[in-house]
Amino acid sequence: MTTFIFDVLKDLQNSGENLSESTFILPSKRAGVFLKHQLSKVVKQTIFSPNIISIEEFVEDLSELKNITNTELLFEFYNTYIKLTKNNEADSFESFSKWAQILLQDFNEIDRYLRPQKNIFDYLSAIQDLNHWSLENNKTEFVKNYLSFWNKLHNYYTLFTEQLINKKIGYQGLIYREAVNNLEAYIQNNPEKQHVFLGFNALNTSEETIIQKLLENNLAKTYWDIDAVFINNQKHDAALFTRQHKNNWAFFKNKPFNWITTNYSKEKNISIFGIPKNIGQAKYIGTLLNNLQKDNQSLQNTAVVLGDENLLIPVLNSLPPAIEALNITMGFPLKSIPIASLFESLFHLHKFPSNTFYYKDVINIVSHQFIRPLFYINEVDVATKIIETIDANNLVYLTAERLKQLADNSNHVIDLLFSNWNQSVNNALKNCSQLIVLIKNYLDNKKTSNLLSLEYLFRFNELFNELSRLNAAYHHIKDVSTLYSVYKELLSSETLDFQGEPLQGLQVMGMLESRVLDFETVIISSVNEGILPSGKTNNSFIPFDVKIENNLPTYKEKDAVYTYHFYRLLQRAKNVYILYNTEADILTGGEKSRFITQLELEGIHNIDHQIIAPQVPVIETSLNTVKKTNSVLSELKKVAQKGFSPSSLTNYIRNPIDFYYQKILKIKEHDNVEETVAANTLGTVVHNTLEDFYKPLVGTFISVKIIKELKTKIVKTVTHHFTDVYKEGDITKGKNLIIFEIAKRYVSNFLDLEIDDLKAGNQIKIMAIEANNNVSVDIPELDFPVIITGKVDRVDEYNGVTRIVDYKTGKVEQNNVEIIDWESITTDYSKYSKSFQVLTYAYMMHVSNQIQLPVEAGIISFKNLCKGFLKFSKKDKAGAYAKKDALITQETLDHFYKELKHLVLEICNPNIPFIEKEI
Structure with a gap:
């Protein structure tokens, strides 16, 4: 396969051109590297290398202006x-930057296409006046300011361009306009200089003017790369621009148009693959490359062209390990580098002034991979200490001073991260720069290689140096919020460039980097509508009809640019693989590109079109099973001797694997910060409050007077226990204040229930509060003791009948404490866990001789207080009738003991593993 560049060089050589004296002008710098490489294949003798430059470099030299970044342009434009x-009407720099970006793009477009600026700006002003209240006699101040803005557009443009030209700087469009102005002088000063323009397609008016003027003065040659299939088809957008050049340029009326080729019609292997999701495309690119290597095809002349450049990292991670040589044209966006997330978090924390910091933001920063090592001092992990203290004390908001108290010897790091910003732009920039130095010093001291991390830091150090320079030069950044906007603008345009040999191995590039280059095998990804081509976008103040009127490019011309690039890739290629996303990803994907449909309808090539589905293995879900090894049995014996609690036994009934995790492996749930008071915290506060109230009353009959006295202490006692349990969590506002009030209401309602009982003539004697029980269960089948342990909320005597009472802050109904079959009490957690719990309490207190049978046991539900004491009962069914037995007798406990023994034997049986239950 011969490339376009090779053909151009060969033609120039055959026509006797002095290549050393020629200036080659190409669409991109990258194409220049390939031209130099091809030059060595054409020229067989030693020569001086010709001048090879991009069109941007050529025009910049011609204009005598220096191109500056888009960010610096914003600062200049704000001046x-x-x-x-007027001062009172001016937007802040942050607000200004949001609309000024669009206006700068319009300035750029108008200048590149050499349109008369005043006409367009006057046109826009007239449109706005017509659209907005032109007939209104009494315009509001807002309307006057709005129309005044549009009337000033030409003044903005004039003064702005004058300032830039005086400073010898400019944006692309201004540089092009000035280059055209300087063209005559350039031609007079270089009457013998030869220029070769090759591989161009869509030219703006400035470029057309420059090239045509050089052609007319015999100072240039131009080579187009277009196929006859495209240029002869008046409706084919791949040749939209070259047809215009061929038909409209006076030079080509009597001069040849170089070249119209016939490469596209040659036989090609074109395969189209519809693949779900972007990651699916990345993985399949790896598969294609692997297959090419297996077929002994060299990847030396292979290119992976990414329609969506966000696929770069997934594609790199999907490349076969056998690929040794790789050249990546596009840079890695700085915003995707890990350290970018650190500065994103810091700006998020400080862009709005506040004396306190949200705990999640603090944890996010101190646990960041680049920050956490800075807190590791004298073998103490200070970051872990900070996080654990936040969790343990429910610290939802923290001050810098509190963080310093927690950080011990890491106060300097705390200052950089939290203390010294104070909405000062200089402080923010200084802190970020010092933080980078601090991280660098840590990485320098590490023994392992951190070259990539140091490269990250270097690029971000450059970025913050540029921010400091802009801030010092222009003084437009007034607060951290504005600084963040400028930082994001710079970050979005900066990349970390890959180093590699550009002429070796597999080429990975974006669509624009493929200009002028030819490859034998091409893999193109993301060929979807909205990506290739991008379709309708309107990021401009200039309406569509005004653009048409003034010959400015619209979305149609922009789509035609990508049409050309797409088809040009296919022209000389032999093997083409086109991938598109079959699934809708947010706003893109799902619809294949019109390019694919056009390829299929042309009928020139045989196309293999497949829908590819990933090979997803069928993974049969199996319940987790843990065998009882000797070590597990040994740990079980320790648990049995220490004591099974009713909650641990019901936990086993619910799911044996959870029992294994908690009791054998001793795995506890992480104690997270409770921003909103959790249900178990509310329950603990209510239980502890009632314990404080009733503990002093053990052994006495309660009276209405005593209970009314307790009601006066509700606020103080509930507050005390919230402070004790909820630590430093805030209960003074929001949902927590509501839950605090609910806790007080629960206690108050319970005491009202007691008062109603007493007024009804019932006698209540408190026998025990939070009674500890620790009893041995006689199980002859086991050779080790088994203990049952637990704490009973309350035991009282109600009109002579002993009651065992368990408090529940959740909602419990009467049917939750009733059983039909004894066998079900140890198998059905959802129905019988409450019954199992209260019977365990009754069994323990009877065995320890704390109560005499018969007794009642049950639950008081704070969400169902109107139902009073919900008694355990055994329910027998006989036809349509049911008989309830609410008294717990020896017979009841004998039945329960039998089931309890069966449950403990199952837990301790070495032949019955812990088997996970489906929940």
Whole structure:
């Protein structure tokens, strides 16, 4: 396969051109590297290398202006804006930057296409006046300011461009306009200089003017890369621009148009793959490359062209390990580098002034991979200490001073991260720079290689140096929020460039980097509508009809640019693989590109079109099973001797594997910060409050007077226990205040229930509060003792009948404490866990001789207080009738003991593993 560049060089050589004296002008710098490489294949003798430059470099030299970044342009434009706008009417720099970006793009477009600026700006002003209240006699101040803005557009442009030209700087469009102005002088000063323009397609008016003028003065040759299939089809957008050049340029009326080729019609292997999701495309690119290597195809002349450049990292991670040589044209966006998330978090924390920091933001920063090592001092992990203290004390908001108290010897790091910003732009920039130095010093001291991390830091150090320079030069950044906006603007345009040999191995590039280059095998990804081509976008103040009127490019011309690039990739290629996303990802994907449909309808090539589905293995879900090894049995014996609690036994009934995790492996749930008071915290506060109230009353009959006295202490006692349990969590506002009030209401309602009982003539004697029980269960089948342990909320005597009472802050109904079959009490957690719990309490207190049978046992539900004491009962069914037995007798406990023994034997049986239950 011969490339376009090779053919151009060969033609120039055959026509006797002195290649050393020629200036080659190409669409991109990258194409220049390939031209130099091809030059060595054409020229068989030693020569001086010709001047090879991109069109941007050529025009910049011609204009005598230096191109500056888009961010610096914004600062320069703001200088113009505030000069022409009254102080009380001027937007802040942050607000200005949001609309100024669009206006700068319009300035750029108008200049590149050499349109008369005043006409367009006057046109826009007239449109706005017509659209907005032109007939209104009494315009509001807002309307006047709005129309005044549109009337000033030409003044903005004029003063702005004058300032830039005086400073010898400019944006692309201004540089092009000035280059055209300087063209005559350039031609007079270089009457013998030869220029070769090759591989161009869509030219703006400035470029057309420059090239045509050089052609007319015999100072240039131009080579187009277009196929006859495209240029002869008047409706084919791949040749939209070259047809215009061929038909409209006076030079080509009597001069040849180089070249119209016939490469596209040659036989090609074109395969189209519809693949679900972007990651699916990345993985399949790896599969394609692997298959090419297996077929002994060299990847030396292979290119992976990414329609969506966000696929770069997934594609790199999907490449076969056998690929040794790789050249990546596009840079890795700085915003995707791990350290970017650190500065994103810091700006998020400080862009709005506050004396306190949200705990999740603090944890996010101190646990960041680049920050956490800075807190590791004298073998103490200070970051872990901070996080654990936040969790343990429910610290939802923290001050910098509190963080310093927690950080011990890491106060300098705390200052950089939290203390010294104070909405000061200089402080923010200084802190970020010092933080980078601090991280660098840590990485320098590490023994392992951290070259990539140091490269990250270097690029971000450059970025913050640029921010400091802009801030010092222009003084437009007034607060951290504005600084963040400028930082994001810079970050979005900066990349970390890959180093590699550009002429070796597999080429990975974006669509624009493929200009002028030819490859034998091409893999193109993301060929979807909205990506290739991008379709309708309207990021401009200039309406569509005004663009048409003034010959400015619209979305149609922009789509035609990508049409050309797409088809040009296919022209000389032999093997083409086109991938598209079959699934809708947010706003893109799902619809294949019109390019694919056009390929299929052309009928020139045989196309293999497949829908590819990933090979998803069928993974049969199996319940987790843990065998009882000797070590597990040994740990079980320790648990049995220490004591099974009713909650641990019901936990086993619910799911044996959870029992294994908690009791054998001793795995506890992480104690997270409770921003909102949790249900178990509310329950603990209510239980502890009632314990404080009733503990002093053990052994006495309670009276209405005593209970009314307790009601006066509700606020103080509930507050005390919230402070004790909820630590430093805030209960003074929001949901927590509501839950605090609910806790007080629960206690108050319970005491009202007691008063109603007493007024009804019932006698209540408190026998025990939070009674500890620790009893041995006689199980002859086991050779080790088994203990049952637990704490009973309350035992009282109600009109002579002993009651065992368990408090529940959740809702419990009467049927939750009733059983039909004894066998079900140890198998059905959802129905019988409450019955199992209260019977365990009754069994323990009877065995320890704390109560005499018969007794009642049950639950008081704070969410169902109107139902009073919900008694355990055994329910027998006989036809349509049911008989309830609410008294717990020896017979009841004998039945329960039998089931309890069966449950303990199952837990301790070495032949019955812990088997996970489906929940």
